[in-house]
Each structure stands twice: as structure tokens, then as C-alpha cells.
Amino acid sequence: MVTTPRTVIDPMVRSVCGRDVECLVPLSGGGMSETYRADLAGGTRVVVRIARQGTPWFIDEAHLMGQARAAGVPTAEVLGLEHLDHDGELLSFSIQRFLPGRSLGELVGVLPAAELERLAVDAGEVLARVHSVTPDPGRGLRHDLRLPDEPALARILRIVTEILNPAAAAVVERGADYLRHSVQTTPAPPTSLAQGDFLPKNLLIHEGTVTGVIDWEFAGPAAPAFDLARWEVSAGAPLNDRADLLRHGYARITDPTQAAADLIAAFAIDWILELLAWKNPATPAQFQRCVDVIARYT
Numbered sequence: 232m233v234t235t236p237r238t239v240i241d242p243m244v245r246s247v248c249g250r251d252v253e254c255l256v257p258l259s260g261g262g263m264s265e266t267y268r269a270d271l272a273g274g275t276r277v278v279v280r281i282a283r284q285g286t287p288w289f290i291d292e293a294h295l296m297g298q299a300r301a302a303g304v305p306t307a308e309v310l311g312l313e314h315l316d317h318d319g320e321l322l323s324f325s326i327q328r329f330l331p332g333r334s335l336g337e338l339v340g341v342l343p344a345a346e347l348e349r350l351a352v353d354a355g356e357v358l359a360r361v362h363s364v365t366p367d368p369g370r371g372l373r374h375d376l377r378l379p380d381e382p383a384l385a386r387i388l389r390i391v392t393e394i395l396n397p398a399a400a401a402v403v404e405r406g407a408d409y410l411r412h413s414v415q416t417t418p419a420p421p422t423s424l425a426q427g428d429f430l431p432k433n434l435l436i437h438e439g440t441v442t443g444v445i446d447w448e449f450a451g452p453a454a455p456a457f458d459l460a461r462w463e464v465s466a467g468a469p470l471n472d473r474a475d476l477l478r479h480g481y482a483r484i485t486d487p488t489q490a491a492a493d494l495i496a497a498f499a500i501d502w503i504l505e506l507l508a509w510k511n512p513a514t515p516a517q518f519q520r521c522v523d524v525i526a527r528y529t
Contacts, residue, residue: 235265235281239317240324244269244279247311247326255279263448264288268329276329277310281322282448287314288323291370295424295450298367303360305330305435306444330443332435336467339431346439347469348476353441354434355480355487361444362455362490364424371451374425376414376497379407383508390507391522394515399522403507406500406525413497420492425453430466455490460498464506464524471520496528 234257241252254270258278265281282288293309300306307327315322335350342350384407391400426433427449435443459481463474470476481487503521507513513521 235317235322239315239322240267240269240279240281243313243315243324244271244277244326246313247324248275248277250275264325278307278327278329280325280327282325283320283322285321287312287321289325289448292447292450293325295364295366295371296447298364299361299424299426299444299447299450302364304357304364304444305442306447330435330437330445332437332442334432335434335436335441335470336431338436339467339470348473350434350436350439350441351470351473351476352480354429354431355477356483357434357441357444357480358426358429358458358477359481359484359487359490361426361429361458362423363484366422366424366450366452371424372427372449373422373451374427374449374453374457375419376410376417376494376501378414379410379504380508384504387504387507390512391518394518395522399518402522402526402529403503405529407504409525409529410497410500410504413494417494417497420454420456420494422452423455424450425455425457426450427453427458429458429462431470454492454494454498455487456492456494456498459487459491460495461502463495464499464502464521499524499528 237255244252248271250271250273252269253272256268258266258268263282267279269277269279289312293312296306296309307330310326310328313324339347388400388404391403426444426447428446433444433446434441435445462477463471478487503525507521
């Protein structure tokens with residue numbers, strides 16, 4: 232990823248925060264954006280996210296984060312948005328309050344199993360609060376079920392056959408049939424705010440508490456099953472096999488079964504077909520995980 236020079240970043244941060252940047256530390260993650268922790272004069276810390284898009288970025292994200300925060304979701308306050316034409320390229324800056332903590336994904340294998348399970352339950356309650364929000368029309372990325380892309384599916388089936396075996400490819404093909412049927416026969420479900428990437432890597436943990444949900448770049452309207460399905464596919468071991476913990480926390484706010492509206496399988500397969508079509512190939516273990524999820528649901 233291209234990195235933005237300090238001579239560009241520092242004035243943007245100073246214009247929002249009124250303080251000089253003393254130290255700038257790259258952070259992992261951040262979706263399609265550069266992400267930094269900026270230590271400012273006086274001891275304050277902020278997060279700086281920078282996107283390179285053809286249009287001003289982060290505007291809907293900041294609005295949806297504000298809506299989620301008002302519903303009790305721990306997410307950072309956006310202090311300011313700035314946009315700059317630099318060397319013929321539009322740079323968008325989102326400068327946010329720094330939230331302490333390490334990602335739940337980093338803590339897998341570090342925390343005792345019981346503590347990890349408790350945090351997964353707490354994460355389910357946070358997700359239910361996200362889904363309690365009705366996003367403003369036209370804000371964010373809309374996530375609907377999609378018919379399989381047939382050329383991409385043909386390529387996926389060839390790769391699964393090569394990496395795993397023909398039987399695994401047959402499972403993926405069965406999943407594509409399931410998704411086609413769901414798209415063609417399922418009425419449009421009610422939508423709420425989806426975080427878009429609600430996974431352990433984007434949940435900050437500090438002193439035994441979920442202190443932040445980060446990376447809202449893909450947030451927008453979707454059926455609640457969208458976020459629930461992505462957890463089952465992509466949360467990573469052992470949490471992707473403990474979606475029951477997420478649902479247990481979700482039930483503190485509302486019924487997860489009713490919220491999912493029997494659409495988790497369809498959204499999981501939709502996401503799997505997108506994953507397997509990416510240009511950067513998945514690992515054999517990831518292919519196997521995807522096949523196992525499809526097999527469970529079909």
C-alpha cells in the first residue's frame with residue numbers, strides 16, 4: 232500500500248486537533264485505508280485513517296459510527312474529516328479519538344478459554360446494539376444477497392478441485408444452487424445497520440471489556456444475518472465454531488433467530504463465493520473452512 236508522507240499528514244492532524252504530531256505509528260488493519268496512531272503534544276493520542284478514492288471518503292462511515300455510538304456501541308468519535316488533492320490524487324482523512332485495547336483476534340491463544348468465551352458473548356450484545364440502528368437512507372454500503380457470478384463460479388470450482396478434490400467442488404456447486412434459490416424466492420428482508428466487518432480483528436479489548444468496534448468502512452444497510460454469517464465464516468478458530476456464544480450475547484437485546492430470519496446460510500454462501508473469487512488465493516485451510524460451512528448448511 233502507498234504510504235502518505237508526514238509532510239502531508241501532520242498539517243491535516245494539526246488542523247483538526249490544534250496540536251503537533253510528535254510520533255506517528257502505523258497500525259495494522261483499517262480495511263482499504265492507511266491507519267496510524269498519532270501521538271500529539273500534550274500526551275493526546277488520535278487515530279488517523281487515510282483513503283485514496285475517486286470521491287471524498289469516510290463521510291458516511293463517520294455518520295453511521297455516530298448513529299451506532301448513540302445506540303450504545305463503543306466506537307470512536309470522529310474528530311474531523313479532511314480532503315486534500317495531493318499530486319493529482321484525492322486523499323481523504325478521518326481523524327478519530329484513540330480507543331485503548333488489543334484486538335480480540337490477537338488475544339486468541341493468549342486469554343484463557345473461559346475469558347475468550349465471555350468476551351465473545353459480550354461481542355454478541357454489541358452486535359445486537361449495532362443492529363438496533365436504522366441507518367439513514369442512502370448512507371453506507373448496502374449488502375444484499377447476490378446471484379452467483381457464473382464465470383467466477385466456474386473458476387472457483389476448478390481451483391477447489393485442484394486444491395482439495397472434486398467432492399469439495401461439488402459441495403461448493405451445491406452451495407451456489409442454494410444461493411440462487413434463496414435470491415430468487417426469498418422476499419427482501421427488513422434491514423438494519425450492519426457493521427460490515429464485525430469480526431474479532433475489529434473488536435478492541437481493554438481490561439476485560441469490549442472497548443471499541445473499529446473499521447466501519449463497509450457499514451451500511453443489510454439484514455442482520457449478514458454480520459452473523461460473516462462471523463461464522465471468517466471469525467477464525469476457535470470463535471467461528473462458537474457462533475452460539477455470539478448469539479447468546481445477542482439475546483440480551485433481542486432474539487437472534489428472529490433477527491437472522493433464516494438467512495444466515497444464504498449470506499454465508501454469498502460471502503464464501505466472494506472470498507473464493509478474490510485474486511489473492513485463499514489457503515487450503517481457508518478453502519476447507521468454506522467447504523465445511525457450505526456442507527453444514529446444505
